[in-house]
Amino acid sequence: MISFDVERIREDFPTLNEKVNGRTLVYLDNAATTHKPKYVLDAIKDYYERFNANPNRGAHYLGVSATELYEGARERVRQFINARSTREIIFTRNATEALNLIAYSYGLKYIDEGDEIVVLISEHHSNIVPWQKIVQTKKAKLKYIYLNEDFRLDMEEVSIKITDKTKIVSLAQMSNVLGTIYPVKKIAEYAHSKGAIVIVDGAQSVPHMKVDVLDLDADFLVFSGHKMLGPMGIGVLYGKEEFLEKMPPFLMGGDMIEYVEEQSTTFAELPRKFEAGTPNVEGAVGLKAAIDYIEKIGFENIQRQEEELTAYALERLKEMPYVKIYGPLDMEDRGAVISFSLEGCHPHDVATIVDTYGVALRAGHHCAQPLMKYLKAPATSRVSFYFYNTKEEVDIFIDSLSKVRKWLGYGS
């Protein structure tokens, strides 16, 4: 672990020095996507300039190099999440595709009439809509675990919703709206005791904290590269080998086959069985570089910085009487995402106004409409931090926010 100097770190991120509307960018939309350090951009460039090839099938120098880089990235991901074997690491396009893969392959095969799939009410659409399709096709049932007043989760509600009929429990480790970090390990233990498998959506957790699949005893874990300094177009599906082995392939085509006859096909070994077509070597190389960078910074530093910023932002927001926060108000089990609304102001107007001050935040339903309905909020504003954000940026954000109501014609 190196000592943490945020100003020096910010020099690694060209975008953070961009001007927006004449002001320096204050980027607080990291839950949507993060910026990329030079180290990652250089790795991509270097790959294309020196090693580019279609891997797996090449006996020539570049083909071998590309294969080694691609498989090296897989091994890096394995270490990063502490999987047992690279056979358990599938590269996908993003977390969404990974969840669809599980739904189409595992879901269509193992869910039967009357079975139940359980998710949290705070799930991202990517962890809801695929399951709706499965339960509709299979005459199964999709059940929601609701939250407490404090936007946290009650084990009693968990034990009511997860029953002997439950076959799949699928939940985000951290909510991209509320910032709540859920007790996945405890839930997994309970779900396993009922005979259900557990899918962890790590899109918001993997970039921000050490996620250990063995420790969590997750049966599946999915996440996206672009939310953790990596390029767009690459994501990861981790699955326990015993499940992946017996699941049918999802996408079909080159690379995932063993023998193709005119009328039938046998499939390749894991992990290639689930990777059809030319792999995204660039994406894998970029994701590996991102993991290198993250581990160089160190999760301890990352978490300390994010906690400081989140605690400070919560404190400042709580001082504003017309602000309502959707999410835990203290720092226990919460990440660096804060959703809020301003009385009388539509989040869309809030976003437009703070944008003119250079502040990038997100407004809308955050791909979590069932949660919005549950919260009775048609939309919220959201800020989300990463380790490269600063206290000064929180100040600029709060300053710009304090001007919103005046712009919209309110006295204060």
Next chain:
Amino acid sequence: MISFDVERIREDFPTLNEKVNGRTLVYLDNAATTHKPKYVLDAIKDYYERFNANPNRGAHYLGVSATELYEGARERVRQFINARSTREIIFTRNATEALNLIAYSYGLKYIDEGDEIVVLISEHHSNIVPWQKIVQTKKAKLKYIYLNEDFRLDMEEVSIKITDKTKIVSLAQMSNVLGTIYPVKKIAEYAHSKGAIVIVDGAQSVPHMKVDVLDLDADFLVFSGHKMLGPMGIGVLYGKEEFLEKMPPFLMGGDMIEYVEEQSTTFAELPRKFEAGTPNVEGAVGLKAAIDYIEKIGFENIQRQEEELTAYALERLKEMPYVKIYGPLDMEDRGAVISFSLEGCHPHDVATIVDTYGVALRAGHHCAQPLMKYLKAPATSRVSFYFYNTKEEVDIFIDSLSKVRKWLGYGS
């Protein structure tokens, strides 16, 4: 159209100046993937450094910029293939995913027991294996159009295989093994007269010649960015609006929804209905830059250069008595791909030996095992050119090839 100076063009491609085994790289594996010009790499870098954001959902400056770049790339693709509307342009991961999308969405909905799907025997696995799944699931039939002695296609065979029972005809416009360019327009006309729809796999054609979906009257067209100077991880599905409109979504999650309730969902308008999760803006931006570059060179120049190289290579190969060529021997309706074998030499050994001379070619089944079986060749060697290759490179390739048999212990 600018004047064509291959040496100047090669300066745009850093990889082409790489050393391999102490020799300058001679890259003849362009059908697998192409290298990227600086112009494309700069576009990617510029995107990440100045405009990176999660598009579609952002009211802030970067979010708007990323959306404009992403949609601008879509419009560029629309022009490039002459589609009627951007609603018909879906970004996918690669050609393989695009074919799977059609199979899962159109195929599962519209193929019934007894229906027939027709492909060519020379198809890539990506255009075979997804259909095997559909016909197995639906008790339908997968039929193959076989080829003539000269590796071309006979309209009589076409009219025997495509019948009133045929619902889908799916074929590559150009074979990635034989180099044959098939008369897609004529086949489409015939298929339409029988009430079938036509899917064109443009993975090998779109990078090398003007493909006009209206002129071909293709119902669907798929291709991959990485085979046409673009980055990995981006592909395109074109589909006629009337078909895309009535097809159910494939991947589900963020961005492709309209309203999500706990138990049901309504879906977004085209093209977003088919684009789930965070889009690959980098990939779209890179693909747009690749199209810009290709059109700056001009297809007329590209085809002239490729024809010259292919004709020359065919001539030189024909002079070698122990070489057998799999594919048309003249230049009529053929692209810049040549598969061949050396008597008594396994293609894998050929690849290893020429690699030590810096020559990158491909050996194996080229993801076309049914064709290999049909040709009674367990594997072949393959060279494939792009406009940045030179006559001198063909000479180096032929030189290295002429040494293969000696290395393997044959007299000459």
Next chain:
Amino acid sequence: MDLNQLYTELILEHSQSGHNKKHLEDANCIERGHNPSCGDDITLELVCTDDGKIKDASFTGVGCAISQASTSIMIDLIKGKTKEEAEKLADIFLSMIKKEITDDEELEVLEDAIVFKNISNMPARVKCAVLSWHTLKESIKKKDSR
């Protein structure tokens, strides 16, 4: 674009006063319009007479200041007009946003609605401004085909 040009007094007045935001007892032409991505959701209520006039109009629903103001300003404009006139105005408004019509004289018929002219410079907000006008067109189209 300057915030001063976006959140003008006129727009704020309309978005907050709510003088057009209500139900109409005798509405005979009700149309819902929505932008799923930002959550704007309005319902336009019209009272159309047999001779093709829009006798009264109102709206309900939620949305940002821009969509609420645009709806309210539109209602003020179309009240008392014929359906053809209203449709024509909607077309002019949409052309203004697309920058197909830029001549201020031509736009004069839009009266207060001309205040949205510069919204085309804010791609993220265009949808908010045009929602009610699209809804109006949709409503007239359906009414006519009934």
Next chain:
Amino acid sequence: MDLNQLYTELILEHSQSGHNKKHLEDANCIERGHNPSCGDDITLELVCTDDGKIKDASFTGVGCAISQASTSIMIDLIKGKTKEEAEKLADIFLSMIKKEITDDEELEVLEDAIVFKNISNMPARVKCAVLSWHTLKESIKKKDSR
């Protein structure tokens, strides 16, 4: 890696002579091995005696020079050995390829098969060299469990 080290006389001789490439009438242990990605496909035939000896061995099939030579050299080596000895040799060979054993003295038991030592520097060809040895192990394992 130099081609001279790869396509040695020994390897070429074995890949072309075909003296071990044939069917055995009395084979009682037949195992197929393949590398789908490069098309190598061999079938190993063993004649095993009741007291656990490999009395005779041969192979058929197609493949590159490396896989053909590796198979033929292996057959020369294991003929007359017990199954345990043959399995041990296969383990040593695979360890050599993985660079787990590098000491030439330890590798001496592999006799001619030591010629493949440097193949580990050619990742694209490793699969070709190890195919027959994996097939041998598989074959012995199955025979034993029968």
